[in-house]
Amino acid sequence: QVQLQQSGPGLxxxxxxLSLTCxxxxxxxxxxxxxxNWIRQSPSRGLEWLGRTYYRxxxxxxxxxxxxxxxxxxxxTSKNQFSLQLNSVTPEDTAVYFCARDVSMRFDFxxxxxxxxxxS
Amino acid sequence: xxxxxxxxxxxxxxxxxxxxxxxxxxxxxxxxxxxxYQRKPGQAPRLLIYGTSNRATGIPDRFSxxxxxxxxxLTISRLEPEDFAVYYCQQHGVLSREVTFGPxxxxxxx
Numbered sequence: 017q018v019q020l021q022q023s024g025p026g027l028x029x030x031x032x033x034l035s036l037t038c039x040x041x042x043x044x045x046x047x048x049x050x051x052x053n054w055i056r057q058s059p060s061r062g063l064e065w066l067g068r069t070y071y072r073x074x075x076x077x078x079x080x081x082x083x084x085x086x087x088x089x090x091x092x093t094s095k096n097q098f099s100l101q102l103n104s105v106t107p108e109d110t111a112v113y114f115c116a117r118d119v120s121m122r123f124d125f126x127x128x129x130x131x132x133x134x135x136s
Numbered sequence: 137x138x139x140x141x142x143x144x145x146x147x148x149x150x151x152x153x154x155x156x157x158x159x160x161x162x163x164x165x166x167x168x169x170x171x172x173y174q175r176k177p178g179q180a181p182r183l184l185i186y187g188t189s190n191r192a193t194g195i196p197d198r199f200s201x202x203x204x205x206x207x208x209x210l211t212i213s214r215l216e217p218e219d220f221a222v223y224y225c226q227q228h229g230v231l232s233r234e235v236t237f238g239p240x241x242x243x244x245x246x
Contacts, residue, residue: 064237065234120169
């Protein structure tokens with residue numbers, strides 16, 4: 017059974033960088049069939065896919081246009097986990113953030129969610 | 137970007153009744169990449185249906201999906217108490233490579 021365990025701070029100051037980590041058990045970040053995603057949900061924006069990283073003989077990254085200039089999703093192969101960095105945050109980035117595994121772009125396993133507030 | 141619209145916003149039904157939820161796309165969606173999720177308060181979304189009509193592992197057969205092109209439907213044949221939740225559709229654009237979700241339909245106890 018795949019499990020995803022999220023960690024990271026719940027409060028970030030405006031203009032700073034939001035950083036979250038998702039530890040994978042029951043699968044490998046090197047999987048040739050899975051992708052590793054970050055998704056967020058807020059009352060104003062609903063469920064919003066942010067991006068993914070996946071391995072198909074080499075690493076690929078895909079990001080949503082809405083955050084493309086501010087986001088980085090990276091694998092950490094030594095710890096079998098992946099991370100989210102979102103730069104220059106504003107209060108609009110306040111949301112519950114989820115990591116999720118996809119297989120053929122359906123999200124079958126999710127992390128527990130992390131509420132991140134952007135506030136001074 | 138493909139925009140997904142769900143209707144109704146809220147569905148008030150009694151246990152045992154049939155629920156029919158609609159998801160409409162702003163342009164044609166590949167049937168292979170249309171999925172439905174259930175979300176309960178304090179929990180992560182749960183995959184119910186993928187590829188328009190395939191039930192995910194462990195999903196009871198009272199849940200079914202159908203549709204094509206721009207119109208898709210999730211049907212719950214007989215509502216159980218644990219089915220009262222918010223349901224989201226989701227698509228993945230084959231060309232755009234972007235993922236979008238609908239705004240959700242809340243199924244509440246009448």
